[in-house]
Amino acid sequence: MKLVYFRGKVPNFGDELNLDVWPALLPKGFLDEDESELFVGIGSIIGTQMPAHARKFVMGSGYAGYMGLPDVHDGSWDIRFVRGPKTAETLNISPDLAICDSAILLRAMNLPAPAPNIGVAFMPHYESLERGNWAEVCRLAGITLIDATKPNDTVLAQIKGARLLITEAMHGAIVADALRTPWISAKPIFWGHHMKWLDWSSALGIDLRMQELAPSNVLEAYIRATGRGGMRGKTGRLAASPLATLPNTYFAHRAARHLQRLSQMEPQLSEESRIIDATDRAMTAVDAFVRSRVAVS
Template sequence: MKPYYWESQHGNFGDDLNLWLWDFLLPGFREVHADVLLVGVGTVLNDALLPQDGRKLVLGSGFGYGTLPDMRDRDLWDVRCVRGPLTAARVGLPAELGIIDPAVLVADMSEFANRPKRIKCAFVPHWESAVAGLWPVVCATAGLHYIDPRGEAKDVIREIAECELIVAESMHGAILADAFRVPWVAVSTSANINGFKWRDWAGTVGVDPTARRIPISTRAEAISKGARFWGVDYDGASHAAEESAVAVTTAAPRSGLRLAAKQVLAAPSTLALWQASRAEPQLSADARLLERKERLYAVLEGVRRDYL
């Protein structure tokens, strides 16, 4: 059996954790049923992403983009559970099979247990924001630690576990924070952030997915997201302009004067991020999270009986 995950060319820890999470949850799964694809963490129930042929075992995946694949053939699709009730409704499953995002079980791995709380507050942006934004500088100015979601997944997760508070634009930043019992605040920099998948997960643990709006930090970020920056609408920007702007933003080294100018332009982002770090955070109830995890473990036990 082989795990499937969506692979960003930039890296994204919420998807990349599929590379090792299932070895912890289903030891030995790689050695059996070579014809089966394990479809796990991520918004991957998308006809354009998954291969048409072959058997699939779905464990906690979500819908949120594009078109659902035709999953009616139960000889090809073994859907044990999905990420949440919204995905369950789209797939045509009972709501109780929208259990939770399997990423929450990362917190049960011994290598992440009892991490020291060495970081007071950190910001985890969406990977698209990290590509073209000025967020490390914005965080430094606002007094927050910056966690790059494109980093090696285990390193990113350790940093989340070591925080006292998380400000999350990355949904898996919030999911992992909640799993580690770290209070969190949801934020969003643009309408591109997928509210469906946030509501899907939030419905499983009884939290409010409403995000505070944070202004975009750079012109390049606005171009990449087709958004507005300092009164200019970049919705119709060409792909060439996007590539050029992102290249300029990520180029190094920057002159001190140019960086200072960018900091001035990012001042609204800095203020809003600072305010978010002082907003009332949230955390799911211990009993609710435990109940969902127990249900997911029960599903995994059934998979072990049937496949291993």
């Protein structure tokens, strides 16, 4: 049974969590390279891109509209639980299967010690690190930048050590909530990433308060205005040219002031009873799946 998850041209914290969570929680040798059976893990990866012939076992994944909508009732899907009620509704499966994103299972693992001297931190979506100027914004704001493309042990330690996490990356909030670090959600500048936040937060009964995020440069201002997410073409070249130096400086200082204002807002955390219950239900689903596989073999 092969673990499947999204892999882009750079590592991304939320997706790379698959390599931490499942080897730690599943029996040794449970996962292999047999593509006739797929273990569908953390991320918005439910879609028609999955091979039709393979048996697909879903463990806390979500549907976010990135790929086509599959018919999960065609006999090739075995859904143990999904990220939230919006995924369950879209797939037309029982709402009882809407437990939570399986990154919540970090709570059942030994994790790195908290990193010191983090204070308030900001975690951009990994795509915003390439498009934006967030290192400079965080420097101006006096806020720690958490880079979603860095090794997971580093990111986990920083989230654990933060007094407050402002995050554009959904798995920043998911992990912060699981580890009980107060967080503030920043609405992703690229609109295509919005729906999945409501899917996850609804599963934990969180009344999500998403705050606007000020763009950090000309390119992000263009993305905010148009809903287009690419860096290529005339606009991307112009945004990186000397002509954009002054407006980019303006946007960076404006975004830094905005981050400082966000850091003064009331953060969020799910209720302790809800996260304990969701963790127990997710762990029970994983254990039941493992037992069913052992019984078959």
